[in-house]
Amino acid sequence: MRSIFGREALFSISALILSAIVVQSLYATVIRPRAEAILAMPAPPAPSAQASTPSGATSPALVPEGPTRNLRSVFVILKDYEQETALILACWALALIAHQARAVARNRRLLSKDYVDVGEGRVVLPEDARAYGRPLESLPREEQDMLLPRALLVALNRFGATRSVQDSAEAVRAECENELDRLDAQLSMVRFTAWAIPAVGFVGTVRGIGRALQEAQGALHGDISGVTLGLGVTFNATLTALVACILVMFFLHQLQQAQDRLVLDARMYIDRRLIRQMRVH
Numbered sequence: 001m002r003s004i005f006g007r008e009a010l011f012s013i014s015a016l017i018l019s020a021i022v023v024q025s026l027y028a029t030v031i032r033p034r035a036e037a038i039l040a041m042p043a044p045p046a047p048s049a050q051a052s053t054p055s056g057a058t059s060p061a062l063v064p065e066g067p068t069r070n071l072r073s074v075f076v077i078l079k080d081y082e083q084e085t086a087l088i089l090a091c092w093a094l095a096l097i098a099h100q101a102r103a104v105a106r107n108r109r110l111l112s113k114d115y116v117d118v119g120e121g122r123v124v125l126p127e128d129a130r131a132y133g134r135p136l137e138s139l140p141r142e143e144q145d146m147l148l149p150r151a152l153l154v155a156l157n158r159f160g161a162t163r164s165v166q167d168s169a170e171a172v173r174a175e176c177e178n179e180l181d182r183l184d185a186q187l188s189m190v191r192f193t194a195w196a197i198p199a200v201g202f203v204g205t206v207r208g209i210g211r212a213l214q215e216a217q218g219a220l221h222g223d224i225s226g227v228t229l230g231l232g233v234t235f236n237a238t239l240t241a242l243v244a245c246i247l248v249m250f251f252l253h254q255l256q257q258a259q260d261r262l263v264l265d266a267r268m269y270i271d272r273r274l275i276r277q278m279r280v281h
Contacts (some may be wrong), residue, residue, distance in 0.1 A: 011096075011099055012096060015095040015099070016088075016092045018095070019089075019091035019092040019095060022091065023087050023088045024084070027079075031078050032075075032079055034073075034075040035078075035079035036079075038075060038076055039076065077236045078236070079236075080204060080236065082204030082207070082237040082241070083236060083241075086201060086240050087240070087244060089193045089196055089200065089244070090245075090248055092193060093193035093197075093248045094247075094248065094251060096189060096190050096193075097190060097252060097255050100183075100186060100255055100259075101255055101258065104255070104258050106146070107146050107262055108262055110146055110148045110149070111148060111265055111269055115135070115136060115149060116132055116152060116156075116273055116274050118274070118277045122277070123277050123279040124274065124279065125278075125281070126280065129157065129159045130160055133153055133160075136149050136152055136153045137153070147175075147179050147262070147263065147266050148266050148269065150175065151175045151176060151270055152270060154171050154175050155171055155172045155270060155274055156168075156274075163280055164280070165278045165279075165280065168275060169271070172267060172271075172275070176266060180260070183263075187252065187255070190252055191252075193248060194248050197244050197248065198241050198242065198245050200241055201240065201241020201242065201245075202237075202238075202241075203237070204234065204236070204241070205234045205237055205238050207234075207237075209234055
């Protein structure tokens with residue numbers, strides 16, 4: 001089990017580093033250059049009164065031709081460091097979720113195997129527990145550590161030692177509850193990222209408000225561009241963090257549902273194929 005936890009920690013650190021590299025590369029090559037190009041464009045003209053013609057008639061003010069910057073572009077929304085951090089954490093969390101989902105899929109494939117072949121009309125006696133447990137003990141170590149073979153071996157060992165079907169069933173139930181606790185503990189880092197992403201967005205919100213307040217003096221003289229950009233940082237950071245958090249939480253709940261179903265199906269497998277066949281003289 002120590003080696004398993006060691007591999008989990010190594011994968012977690014590697015996933016974080018890889019997520020940071022990928023997101024940083026995307027920002028350096030695509031997002032920030034395009035955002036700077038958009039912000040370098042001229043601002044759209046403010047609405048003005050209609051221009052007067054020599055005859056006294058009015059006509060609309062002329063609008064300069066050419067593209068103008070779009071502050072609602074996805075590149076402008078994502079350009080700041082808070083959004084980059086939120087995306088790194090979201091990618092890290094999704095990588096951890098995908099890793100756990102892969103482990104659940106491997107465990108679920110074992111439910112199609114016949115680890116204990118009792119046969120029709122036959123029963124499992126306490127004296128037979130050792131014989132039925134030998135094939136499980138001969139499995140590869142990695143497969144033995146999975147839920148279904150481990151719980152089957154626990155049930156057989158308890159049945160052989162106590163000669164009690166009830167004790168065997170209780171041992172299976174306890175093993176499944178321990179597995180749920182273990183799976184829940186493995187998701188602690190994902191829950192941390194689900195909390196940290198909105199916190200990073202809040203940092204961007206505070207920074208944007210501070211930037212807008214610094215430009216308030218200019219707004220008093222008619223230049224509101226600094227205030228606008230500061231408030232843009234506020235709303236963009238909040239928007240990105242909330243969307244990333246919703247995405248992470250959706251896949252996290254899907255994974256938890258799959259884990260709960262796996263443990264429930266494993267208990268049903270053991271009950272139908274082993275516990276119900278146990279008999280005591």
